[in-house]
Structure formats: C-alpha cells, structure tokens
Amino acid sequence: MLSPNTSGTTEPTYPTTRGCPFAEPSGYADLRADGPVSKVTLYNGRPAWIVTGYDAARDVLVRHEDFSSVRDDPRFPATAPRFEAAKKIRNFLGMDPPEHTAQRRTLTGSFTVERIAAQRPRIQKIVDGLLDTILADGDTADLVPQFALPVPSMTICHLMGVPYGDHAFFEHQSRRIVQGESSLEDSADAFAKVRDYLAKLIETKRRAPGDGLLDELIADYVETGELDPKDLSEIALLLLVAGHETTANAIALGVLAVLEHPDVRAGLAADPGMISGVVEELLRLLSIADGLSRFATRDTEIAGQPVAAGDGVLVAVAASNRDRAVFGDPDAFDPHRSARRHVAFGYGIHQCLGQNLARTEMEIALTSIFARIPTLRLAVPRDELRLKHPAGLHGVVALPVTW
Numbered sequence: 453m454l455s456p457n458t459s460g461t462t463e464p465t466y467p468t469t470r471g472c473p474f475a476e477p478s479g480y481a482d483l484r485a486d487g488p489v490s491k492v493t494l495y496n497g498r499p500a501w502i503v504t505g506y507d508a509a510r511d512v513l514v515r516h517e518d519f520s521s522v523r524d525d526p527r528f529p530a531t532a533p534r535f536e537a538a539k540k541i542r543n544f545l546g547m548d549p550p551e552h553t554a555q556r557r558t559l560t561g562s563f564t565v566e567r568i569a570a571q572r573p574r575i576q577k578i579v580d581g582l583l584d585t586i587l588a589d590g591d592t593a594d595l596v597p598q599f600a601l602p603v604p605s606m607t608i609c610h611l612m613g614v615p616y617g618d619h620a621f622f623e624h625q626s627r628r629i630v631q632g633e634s635s636l637e638d639s640a641d642a643f644a645k646v647r648d649y650l651a652k653l654i655e656t657k658r659r660a661p662g663d664g665l666l667d668e669l670i671a672d673y674v675e676t677g678e679l680d681p682k683d684l685s686e687i688a689l690l691l692l693v694a695g696h697e698t699t700a701n702a703i704a705l706g707v708l709a710v711l712e713h714p715d716v717r718a719g720l721a722a723d724p725g726m727i728s729g730v731v732e733e734l735l736r737l738l739s740i741a742d743g744l745s746r747f748a749t750r751d752t753e754i755a756g757q758p759v760a761a762g763d764g765v766l767v768a769v770a771a772s773n774r775d776r777a778v779f780g781d782p783d784a785f786d787p788h789r790s791a792r793r794h795v796a797f798g799y800g801i802h803q804c805l806g807q808n809l810a811r812t813e814m815e816i817a818l819t820s821i822f823a824r825i826p827t828l829r830l831a832v833p834r835d836e837l838r839l840k841h842p843a844g845l846h847g848v849v850a851l852p853v854t855w
C-alpha cells in the first residue's frame with residue numbers, strides 16, 4: 453500500500469469489497485499498516501483521505517466544525533453514484549449545526565433508552581409473529597425477506613404511526629433506495645415516492661391525529677410553527693430509510709455469525725443474558741455502516757497529516773473497529789470483551805439516533821430465533837452466500853436456512 457505522502461503514485465480505489473461476511477473490506481489492513489490516515493481515489497476519480505485508526509476516526513467525527521456533513525455541498529465526497537442522488541435530500545444526517553441541532557432535538561426524547569425499552573413488548577410481538585409464520589410454512593426460509601427486513605420495517609412503521617397496510621410499500625421503496633443493484637434513477641424515483649407519501653400522510657394526520665411519533669411531532673412542532681411540514685417529511689424519510697436496511701443487515705449477518713460460531717451459540721443457549729455482549733460485539737465486528745463521509749471546512753490536520761480545506765474525508769468504521777490498540781485480537785468474535793467503545797454507530801453529534809432501537813431489535817430477534825428454532829442451520833454452503841455493499845452498507849442478499 454502506498455503512503456499518502458508519496459507524490460506521483462496511484463492511490464488505491466474506494467470502496468473496497470468484503471470477501472468474508474465477518475471480515476473488514478479487503479485493503480483496509482494494508483491501509484491501516486500505512487498509518488491512521490491514507491489517501492484513496494473515489495469511483496469518480498476524486499481523491500479523498502481515509503481514516504482507519506480508532507482515535508483519528510473519533511477525532512474527525514467529533515470535530516464537526518472542521519469536518520462538515522453537508523451533503524448538497526459540491527465538496528462532499530460521494531462514495532458511489534447513488535450518493536449523488538442522496539445529496540439532494542435535505543435531512544439532518546446531511547446538515548451541520550445549528551440546523552442539525554434544531555432538527556435532531558425534536559427526536560432525541562423519543563429515542564432514549566427508556567422510551568425504546570417501552571417498545572420491547574411490541575417488538576417481541578412482531579418477532580414472534582414472523583417466527584410463527586416461518587415455522588408454519590415448512591422447514592426452510594430465506595431469513596432476509598421473511599425475518600431480518602420485516603422486523604425493523606414493522607417496528608419503525610409502528611413507532612412512527614405509519615398505517616400497517618403501507619408496510620409493504622415502505623419495504624419495497626426502502627430497498628430500491630439503498631440496494632446495490634438498482635440504478636440511480638430507480639433510487640431517486642423511490643425517494644420521490646416515499647417523500648410524496650409522507651407529505652400526504654402528514655397532511656392526513658394533521659386533520660385526524662393518531663398516536664405515533666409522527667403525530668407527536670406534528671402536535672409539538674408543526675402545529676406550534678417550529679417545524680415546517682416539509683422538514684417533518686424529510687425527518688420521517690430519514691428515520692424510515694436509516695432504520696430499515698442497516699438493522700436488517702445487522703440481524704441477517706448476526707444470525708449468520710452466531711450460526712458460524714458454535715461456542716457463542718452454546719453460550720447464548722446456556723445464558724440468554726449474554727445477548728447484550730453478543731449484540732455489541734456483532735456491531736463492532738460487522739460494522740454495517742462503513743465509510744462515513746465528511747469534507748474539511750478549513751486547512752487542518754488529522755493525526756498529524758495536513759488536510760486542505762475542501763478535501764474529502766472518509767471514516768473507515770470497519771477499520772477503526774479493528775484497531776488492535778483498542779480491541780485486542782480484533783478479528784475474534786468475543787462477546788465477553790467490552791466492545792461498547794466501537795464506532796459502529798458513529799461518534800459525536802451525528803452518532804446514530806436509533807442505536808437503542810437497533811440494539812433492542814437485534815437482541816429480541818437473535819434471542820427469539822435461536823430459542824424457537826434450536827436446530828437452525830444454513831441451507832446452502834456458506835461460500836454460496838452473496839454479500840452486498842451498496843453505498844458502504846454491508847449486508848447479505850439472501851440467507852436460506854433450514855431446521
């Protein structure tokens with residue numbers, strides 16, 4: 453791997469792919485060996501800095517004044533063509549303070565540990581219902597469409613007060629938005645459809661309030677004039693999309709990881725209380741959302757590496773979560789280590805708003821599936837499983853199982 457300071461050399465291209473579901477992207481180990489900051493070339497030929505060291509990653513993510521998240525700025529580094537479409541979307545993931553602060557504040561009270569803990573019985577009911585259907589249908593299933601995707605989809609739709617009958621629409625559009633195979637036009641069209649739907653739903657709810665997060669936000673912020681209904685539909689869109697595929701991938705790959713690690717599986721069967729350690733370690737090991745993008749707002753440095761104003765910066769979450777100085781034996785799946793310092797949910801002001809929800813869904817989904825189907829196993833050889841990495845989101849296309 454070439455040093456970022458070596459002039460006249462070709463930098464490795466980003467993104468890289470993952471050969472093994474539990475490994476970091478190929479090329480990260482070499483980049484890390486170069487030091488915490490290296491240079492890569494993006495798909496469009498643009499150079500960018502990539503941060504692979506844990507301390508440097510947290511440093512970039514916490515210095516939001518030096519490193520902007522504003523997506524519709526031409527300096528923002530797109531890591532895939534579909535990011536160009538995403539640049540036009542105005543939600544707080546792609547904003548800096550003070551706009552970011554104002555919008556995020558409307559939601560923080562709804563995603564606290566306590567508020568999410570109150571959702572446990574509902575999530576358990578969703579998971580139990582899906583497992584009932586799977587078991588009633590025979591002795592094989594594809595866990596991606598039948599389990600991993602509907603759990604977060606049904607949970608977030610319920611939480612927000614989206615009518616149950618519209619779940620299928622949301623799942624479909626959300627997949628079109630983030631899926632690797634779909635085209636840029638397809639992704640933009642899906643965004644437009646969901647945005648239209650949400651705008652209409654907000655209007656309907658303003659006339660006839662129900663009980664969900666959207667209804668609370670309408671009453672507390674829209675009707676008081678603090679939030680424009682258009683901004684609320686962008687916020688709702690962000691919640692639906694951000695909470696869907698990320699958690700679905702974490703559940704599907706989480707099931708696979710437990711299946712492939714008999715020691716963890718046996719430990720979990722003997723002591724279900726181990727689940728929180730299992731989930732935290734899965735989040736670190738899988739690092740589902742990789743390559744968090746920023747651009748430098750001024751001339752600055754990262755771990756001593758000078759970075760010029762306007763330079764693109766990618767935080768390699770999967771590499772940072774394997775920094776040996778922080779996580780000894782980083783490739784091992786060890787639920788007993790204290791993995792909670794991982795940056796799988798990011799760090800700083802943009803740290804994942806839905807992290808308590810994601811953890812709860814993963815805990816309930818994994819505990820329940822292994823308790824209800826103790827003989828669960830893969831229905832195909834593991835090397836036949838197809839991985840996908842659209843826009844830095846690591847997942848598995850299908851997960852055929854039998855029991």
Ligand code: HEM
Pocket residue numbers: 521544545546556604608690691694695696698699702739740741744745795796797798799801802803804805806807809810
């Ligand atoms: C395992 C599942 C999940 C993973 C790995 C994940 C990961 C992340 C990461 C890395 C970020 C920070 C992005 C950045 O700094 O640029 C983020 C932000 C965010 N996530 Fe998640 N997420 C997950 C589940 C969820 C769920 C279930 C929800 C929703 C309800 C959600 C909602 C959000 C929102 C709204 C933001 C933007 C926060 C902000 O900009 O202030 N996420 N997520």
